[in-house]
Amino acid sequence: MVSVMVVGPTDVGKSTVCRVLLNYAVRLGRRPTLVELDVGQSSVSVPGTMSALCIERPADVEEGFSVQAPLVFHFGSTTPGTNIKLYNKLTSSLAEVFSQRCEVNRKASVGGCIINTCGWVKGSGYQALVHCAPAFQSGGVVERSKDCPRESWDEKIREYFYGFRGSSFYPHAFDVCFSDVRIYKIGAPSIPDSCLPLGMSQDDTQLKLVPVSPGRDLTHHVLSVSSVDDDAEVGAGQSRGILESPVCGFVVVTAVDTQTQVMTVLSPAPRPLPRHTLLIMDIRFIDLK
Template sequence: MAPSSDAAADGEPSGDVMTYHLKAEHELRIEVDFDRQVTVKLLSGDAEIFGCELPKGGAKTLSGVKCAIFTWHAAQIQIVGKPDACYEAEASAAMRSYLNLHTALEERRKAAVTTTSPTTKGPRVLVVGNTDAGKSTVCKILCSYACRADAMHGGVAAAAGHDHWVPVFVDLDVGQNSVTPPGTICAVPVDAPVDPVDGWPGEAPLVYYFGHASPGENAAHYKALVESMARVLAQRETDDVLARAAGLVVNTMGWTDGLGYDLLLHAISALSIDIVAVIDHDKLTAQLKAHVGSQGGDVQVVKLPKSGGVVTRDTNFRKRARDRMIRSYFYGSRSELNPCASAIDASSFKVFRVGGGARAPNTALPLGATSRMDPLRVAPLPMTRDLERCVLGVLHGDNAALGDADVLSKPCAGIVCVTEVDASRGKVHILQPSPGSLPSKLLLSGTMRWND
């Protein structure tokens, strides 16, 4: 139905006000650039954004997003402001497909929580597809629906203090990580539907610092981090029955051929994935089914349709999104935080980098020779001006005798940005999220840079 124009009520933001009357299984697709703000409000009916229900009468302010407000029945939506694009579209096919997958996952969770076998696990879903296929959207919907579902089966959830599932969301996309700053992979328990403004819950995430926007910079290091994360998650499931039943939802990058395909297969193996959801990619679906069949495992490959509301993000938008994610880490999504600029003694900290550049192929070497460049070699870096504007990962642990394997397996406590290196005074000026001493003296460098 066409929108109607309203006059702004007292207390509402100034600007255009439009009211949309959505039909059942339709969605309102909205695009808002980073330099604009739009407020949405549910006036009547029911509606959700990526699985998170909108409270009736409550307002959400959107900026720098491309999202869709969906309703299963009908809804009246008010838009205050001037979005870059705003239109209604039918979305039943994609959303019904996502709901059917959620229903299948629920059955696995129920079976896992009621069994006495410690080896029976809940669903472990890996969402794959090309760039801008809507992978993050599907992950948000699956996690939000899981949180909204009742987990009171056999009293296990009640005994654990939960009345709903708490799945773990894993983001392996180092270029466009949706939870932690770019250059990282992370895992975080999702105990509430993913808020369209605040995003994923950021409390106590398990983070590993890779330091690059593409895994192609050092695939061996990337694989080592995924394996380290998998070991920690496996231990968590051993200690927590409800966590084992709730399972994992894993987001991946949009690189699906060549080395990217190899990294997908590695993630399936390392994280013990049993369901691979492929979004709108016939060739990849066929490849993965053939691979699973040759391995003789129990991995199920399902194809999902791509939502018609998925928007292509150009290189500039992605770069701005990465910069905004780093800025949000230091200043908050609403600039509500006050980061701290401090100077540290260069001699008190150790900066490392994993790998020493590209390893030459054996075919390019003399007959019988092999490359000695180890992509997992941990090399110390001097405190020079080359580090200025570098984003460094602060690793857990402070033992000066840590070996290469320890540095490769240590989670990340946070990040800092080097603003200036004063070699004459032996000082390094950094921007850190809060005042006080850093939690560790082990810093990991990559190619990530940022200008405040």
Template sequence: MEEQTRTTETLSKGQELRVEAQPQQPVSVKVNFGKAELLGTELVAGKEYKLSSESQPIFTWHGCSIAHTATTDAAYVAEETPMRQMLNLHAALENQRQKAHDSNGQGPRIMVVGPDFSGKSSCCRILANYACRMYRTPILVDVDPNDNFFGMPCCVAAAPVTQPADAISGFVDATPVFFHFGHTTVKGNSKFYAKAVERLGKTVQAKLSEDDKARASGVVVNCPTCPSDTLLQIQAAFNCDVICVLDQERLVNELKRKLTASKVDGVKILKIPKSGGVIPLETEAKLRRTQERIRQYFYGVPHHNPFMPHSVSIPFSRLRLFKVGAPEVPLDCLPIGAKRTEHELELEPILKFSVDLLRHVVSVVGCEMTANSDQIKYSALCGFVVIESYNEERDSIKLLAPAPDRLPSTVFLLHETSFSDTS
């Protein structure tokens, strides 16, 4: 194993230390003196942080000294960062929040859009953290089914955030509401994605109508990379009045044109430069990050906030297991006079176990066994489990569950993702 050495960097005000770790090797950093922050979360001086293997930007407004381990491919100090623009954006949003608080009105609802690896989630995390540091409680919405703030891919989720994210494990204290999607990309089932976003939007609007502080604090929406028509569906679902576009002039013009054509007024479109520290991930790295997200849901963050999952056995006959989206039936195979249904929204039951189900993640739906199709598809989720094994003799399956308690529901929806537990 390569011996770790420690390097000290002295940052002037407005500079950013960008640390890029080798795959599966965490980086230890410590602020020796001064003040620094990681995506809007202030780092405690003298405390050592073990950061993940992704690029980590540590910024200082006033100057600081940072020590870090030397197991990195690169660690360099950047002069140009988008943090000043982010602070200006935060100040404008905070002004709207204060006006909303004084008038008991609606605070800003901002959605962040852009191409892959433009820093959308980083931007949302900074804005949410800065709002929390002003004692606001914004609702953080993540409709990116591939890289969700709240841990589990193939879903859309939202949660009020009451304090800044933990530097290592993120918004661990948030209590999100999840809705099932089942795919890691919007194009996996765009019709069902639109329905899931619409359902989440109604849930968020209901929360805003009953919580004065959340309403004044507003909403921050992290969007996936998707067509502009899908972005407009997201804008409508959450009634966003600010669209922040990262590093894509063409998308700015396209959204302006389509909003005008749709006669949607009162929406500001802002262009924000992306950080130079954003690193595109190869396919293997994307898959590894997806696995890590699932692992953290069940096992937490090692050496920081570990969890202890449990195995639960249940007869397969007691389950109602479904997949959203059925194969399209050719027109010439339909009965005379029959019309083709929206096969993307059909609920396909899985009545027999097959080895293809092993290791797959499934959503545990918060509904009764007697629930109808729409209730199953559009109910909020209780959590997630993984199908570990099948006992043919007993016709039972063993599930990896986050808690030893009895499952709150035995209505399951299948994800396209699987989880290889190597713990």
């Protein structure tokens, strides 16, 4: 199994290099895996996520690679530095899933993986790359890009709900009662070490699930729909299942009515929600259609 990690500062062409390498591999009869670690410019899912996708045919000139059955994890931000501990943890989770797939799928093992990274290459960003390399057993390094501008984020989210350039996707808007869902933010605010409970570090707070009460400030936020079972318990020491569960989709909150305790969401599929554990991103999307 060969893993190639493409790294470099902002706007030097990492995503393009990844696409070229993947296209070459597919044309040689391989089935490589694209591992997308650039949370600001995901080529697989919406911004704020980390993902992996098996590539079976070359990328379309305009639409890119066919995105079918990707593995997507919620990170919740377009900048790794907002929660580097979660970023590294999800990198390890993707590496573990890819390794397990290679053990049972010879084509995946022979095809290897191409890892697209963020353009953050100094300080904690460099440490994240150092963490990624052994996780994926990467020996190769190439150069290229970083987080894309806000317009690109909006376009990627719009494509998720409406399809590429006017294709026939018809998203649905429906109401969800506050009582029917549980909403969390990953990572508690930093506090002085002297105020932390005995034995707890700042790293522990970065992986903490913080319940969010729906309010008007939730409007336009993108929410990940976690695939974790609805009856999964959430409490002290029991949040790992949610943190490490892939997401099964995304919704955008378009309105919140605190009097009736109802929020309206934009969803790619009709009601009901497939699961009822939602993870809030610090990404907003205003639907202008």
